Amino acid sequence: MSDMIKVSVIGASGRMGSTVCDAVEAATGLELVGRFDQGDDLGDLAGADVVVEFSVPDASPANVAHCVERGVHCVVGTTGWREERLARLRAQIEKAPEGTGVLIAPNFAIGAILMMSFAAQAARFYESVEVVELHHPRKVDAPSGTAARTADLIGAAREEAGLGPIPDATEHDPDGARGARVHGVPVHSVRLRGLVAHQEVLLGGEGEMLTIRHDSFDRASFMPGVIEGVRRVGEHPGVTVGLEHYLGL
Numbered sequence: 001m002s003d004m005i006k007v008s009v010i011g012a013s014g015r016m017g018s019t020v021c022d023a024v025e026a027a028t029g030l031e032l033v034g035r036f037d038q039g040d041d042l043g044d045l046a047g048a049d050v051v052v053e054f055s056v057p058d059a060s061p062a063n064v065a066h067c068v069e070r071g072v073h074c075v076v077g078t079t080g081w082r083e084e085r086l087a088r089l090r091a092q093i094e095k096a097p098e099g100t101g102v103l104i105a106p107n108f109a110i111g112a113i114l115m116m117s118f119a120a121q122a123a124r125f126y127e128s129v130e131v132v133e134l135h136h137p138r139k140v141d142a143p144s145g146t147a148a149r150t151a152d153l154i155g156a157a158r159e160e161a162g163l164g165p166i167p168d169a170t171e172h173d174p175d176g177a178r179g180a181r182v183h184g185v186p187v188h189s190v191r192l193r194g195l196v197a198h199q200e201v202l203l204g205g206e207g208e209m210l211t212i213r214h215d216s217f218d219r220a221s222f223m224p225g226v227i228e229g230v231r232r233v234g235e236h237p238g239v240t241v242g243l244e245h246y247l248g249l
């Protein structure tokens with residue numbers, strides 16, 4: 001890489017993509033060289049060293065594959081990167097030019113990263129746990145990527161601690177009132193005008209409850225994490241899931 005890191009954004013006209021373009025233009029040492037959206041030919045990605053990808057879950061794997069094949073590092077915020085997609089990406093990156101790095105981050109806000117870490121830490125101490133995620137009504141996917149990741153971390157921590165299933169006597173739930181189950185953890189999705197991105201993790205034990213909550217009131221909350229990802233992705237070859245791995249958490 002030269003001194004200036006050349007950055008292209010995929011999904012550049014979207015809520016996140018447009019905010020990222022402004023953040024890259026304002027950041028020292030970064031140069032915005034390309035903006036791509038649906039239907040655009042990605043071609044040589046405008047000569048970018050690093051691509052930031054915020055599109056839609058169905059389009060993200062092909063966009064990232066295009067970058068990886070060309071040895072262009074990729075910082076991905078788009079949701080939908082469950083295990084099967086990650087496995088395919090790991091296979092693709094094996095064949096990519098050496099040193100190519102991809103960061104997939106379900107959430108770039110520092111508070112959300114800490115919330116997930118705290119929830120994983122607390123999980124083994126509580127019999128009951130549920131996740132409630134609340135977002136703006138234009139969000140196309142549910143549950144949120146953050147909620148799915150949180151539930152995965154909690155589920156893994158519970159397994160490691162030898163905890164059994166979460167107590168729940170529900171026998172009749174024809175309308176799915178008990179939410180989705182991710183890694184055995186109930187996840188509830190709220191879509192409400194006025195919200196941006198919010199999540200509560202509710203942990204219950206005998207006579208007590210711990211609530212861990214994070215609120216993103218503005219998409220500005222994601223930008224320091226995205227910019228850190230752009231600056232650091234070149235130092236992390238292969239696929240990394242979660243910005244916490246760049247932050248020493």
Ligand SMILES: NC(=O)C1=CN([C@@H]2O[C@H](COP(=O)(O)OP(=O)(O)OC[C@H]3O[C@@H](n4cnc5c(N)ncnc54)[C@H](OP(=O)(O)O)[C@@H]3O)[C@@H](O)[C@H]2O)C=CC1
Pocket residue numbers: 010011012013014015016017036037038039054055056057059063076077078079080105106107108109145222
């Ligand atoms: N990791 C994180 O911290 C965060 C992640 N997100 C995630 O980022 C993603 C984007 O969110 P958001 O910006 O709100 O969504 P938007 O719908 O506002 O933006 C998505 C953009 O991607 C474009 N797009 C659609 N298909 C393609 C394609 N094939 N190639 C390139 N661009 C395409 C859309 O164009 P068009 O409108 O024409 O379809 C639109 O401009 C979501 O998955 C969301 O969950 C959001 C916030 C934070």
Ligand SMILES: O=C(O)C1=N[C@H](C(=O)O)C[C@H](O)C1
Pocket residue numbers: 079106107135139143144145146147196197198
């Ligand atoms: O669509 C959004 O807005 C957000 N998407 C991500 C998710 O699904 O977790 C991150 C954040 O919650 C905002």
